[in-house]
Amino acid sequence: MDTRLARRLEARFGARLLGPARGHLDETEIRIGPGDVAEVLRALHDEPEFGFRVLADLAGVDTGEVMQVVYHLWAEPTVTRDWLRVIVDGLSRDDPRCPSVTFLWKGAEWPEREAYDMFGIVFEGNRDLRRIYMPPDYTSFPLRKDFYLADDAARSAAEGVRHLEQMATPPEATPPVATRRSKVR
Amino acid sequence: MTRTVSRDDPRVLLESPATIYDAIPPYPPRSEREAEFYALRDGEMLVNLGPQHPSTHGVLRVVLKIDGEQVVDLDPVLGYLHRGIEKLAENADYHQAICYTDPLEYVSSLFNELAPVMAFEKLVEIEVPRRAEYIRILSCELLRIASHGLFTGWLALDLGGYAPILYGFIERDEIVEMLAALTGQRMLFNYMRIGGVNGDLNHEFMSRLGEWMSRAAREIAANQTLLNENEIFVRRTRGLGVIDRETALRLCLTGPALRATGVPYDIRRAHPYSVYPELEFDIPTRDEGDSYARYLLRLDEVKQSLRIIDQCLEQMPDGPCMAKIPRLIRPRPGRAFAAIESPRGQYACYAISDGTDQPFRFRIHDPSFVNLQSVGVLVPGNLIADTMAIMASLDPIMGGVDK
Structure with missing residues (x-):
């Protein structure tokens, strides 16, 4: 963890951070709420004090209780030698919504589509938010912790009886099964 | 009264049902x-x-x-090759999760194993023996040469030249045979282990490597003249699919495609891992940002890889090639991110542990996937035939794109 960077982040973003900056080995991490995503990431990208020009990764996470979107950013070694991890915490599992960062990195478009496809996280502002891996008539989100393979997969075109690209009304949703909950927050 | 319909009758075409081949x-x-x-x-x-x-x-x-x-x-x-690696890994233990990543970028599988292995090692906090680190880098750099060799062939193949792919495969075959002596497999090696590698260097690998290294530089240079001085190839790739530095960064491009625009972003130097800080090599960059620059840049990288292999062999320390770790790994709850430089760009893995023996979340960031989306910017305005040349110059591997 880069304590100098952590102090600067805390000084710059203050109350926007949910809790102090933390870290482990070569990673420094901050947590923000979904309302601050655009402002915080724009500041991290644009301000010469930070200059995180490279979006190394964008991932969706389902902790079993909330949804998260996790960004990994890279800056010149003169700024920091760490990866900066920005966790957008506290998206509701029923209706996860997060602002898109495609206004900063156009290349975030596909990773956001992937997170939508796998977790159902809606990125507001992404112009091309549709499924990317699963067929268009697929109705569930495979990487969510309440995804129940036997039911959810059987509803899909992978069953083999329906044509790949025909629309079908989704059958009744099955009741959610036991969720594996995370001990990590 | 029945009426036979001629095949030329337009109504026959109108009545044919829609298929997936309709755009x-x-x-x-x-x-x-x-x-x-x-x-x-x-x-x-x-x-x-x-x-x-x-x-x-x-x-x-x-x-x-x-x-x-x-x-x-x-x-x-996308999605024709989607296998749900991330979901599979959540239902496997840490050792099993590694072998799922092998078929992602199947021409450079060792890199696919290295990133998750490094992330898991961060979770478990294991010190990897130095000999294992050197063996990892040595085998990875060998595979980088093989992968770049194939790229050269594929690019030429998509432009209508058939010979270079044969030379590319000859080059790759020698390296892959060498690695088969080391790992026991030709394609999906499954060689990296949490805490080291699966086996130490053996006699057959070393003798094949020594024999190959004695002529590699000369042969690779000879192969490269096939295309470098080919006027058709140069005129079809130069100035094609040009991208500037700022756009490339905004598109999250990494690897040769980004370095061909002049940004020296190579994880081996930008965020050093393993033993790369101890090795001497350059990060080649170019400023043109076109297909030809991406091609030339890979040729320069092959030369640097040969340098790295030389140094690895010279500095290879003695000792064990595997740390002492338990059979069943239960890392403490936490998160870890590891990134490496694969032949196509930054290959990263983000793993979350919840204290059980299975990863809670296993995220793979694949360079092919991110690089491929830049075709939406690079291709429009070009001819259909040039679409292939631009796509091939990004070197996407669909196994990695579709996960």
Whole structure:
């Protein structure tokens, strides 16, 4: 963890951070709420004090209780030698919504589509938010912790009886099964 | 009264049902961009490229919107090779999760194993023996040469030149045979282990490597002259698919495609891992940002890889090649991110542990996937035939794109 960077982040973003900056080995991490995503990431990208020009990764996470979107950013070694991890915490599992960062990195478009496809996280502002891996008539989100393979997969075109690209009304949703909950927050 | 319908009768065509080979999808548009793409102006038409097309390097389907011979816009359709690696890994233990990552970028599988292994090692906090680190770098750099050799061949193949792919495969075959002596496999090596590598260097590997290294530089240089001085090749790739530095960063491009625009972003130096800080090598960059620059840049990288292999062999320490770790790993709850430089760019893994023996979340960031989306910027305005040259110069591997 880069304590100098952590102090600067805390000084710059203050109350926007949910809790102090933390870290482990070569990673420094901050947590923000979904309302601050655009402002915080724009500041991290644009301000010469930070200059995180490279979006190394964008991932969706389902902790079993909330949804998260996790960004990994890279800056010149003169700024920091760490990866900066920005966790957008506290998206509701029923209706996860997060602002898109495609206004900063156009290349975030596909990773956001992937997170939508796998977790159902809606990125507001992404112009091309549709499924990317699963067929268009697929109705569930495979990487969510309440995804129940036997039911959810059987509803899909992978069953083999329906044509790949025909629309079908989704059958009744099955009741959610036991969720594996995370001990990590 | 029955009436036989001639095959030339237009009604026969009208009555044929829609198939997946029709470019326009039989459902309403799901996003703003999709609606815009599938609304055709006068003179425009849609053409499917793939999913089974030799120049898409796997099963990629690209819907091209063309006006005459010119591509106006394109819409890549992914998912034909999706295997749900991330979901599978959540239901496997840490050792098993590694072998799922092998078939992602199947021409450079060692890199696919290295990133998750490094992330897991961060979770478990294991110190890897130095000999194991050197063996990892040595085998990875060998595979980088093989992968770049194949890239050269594929690029030429997509431009209509058949000979270079044969030389590319000769080069790759020697390296792969060498690695088979080391790992026991030719393609999906499954060689990296949490805490080290699966086996120490052996006599057959070392003798093959020594014999190959004595002539590698000369042979690679000879192969490269096949294309470097080929006028057709140069004129078809130079100035094609140009991208500038700022756009490349905004598109999250990494690897040779980014370095060909002049940004020296190579994880081996930008965020050093393993033993790279102890090795001497340069990060080649170019400023043109076109297909030809991406091609030349890979040739320069092969030379640097040979340098690294030389140094690895020279500095290889003695000792164990595997740390002492338990059979069943239960890391403490936490998160870890590890990134490496694969032949195609930054390959990263983000793993979350919840204290059980299975990863709670296993995220793979694949450079092919992110690089491929830049075709939406690079291709429009070019000819259909040049679409292949641009796509091949990004070197996407569909196993990695579709996960």
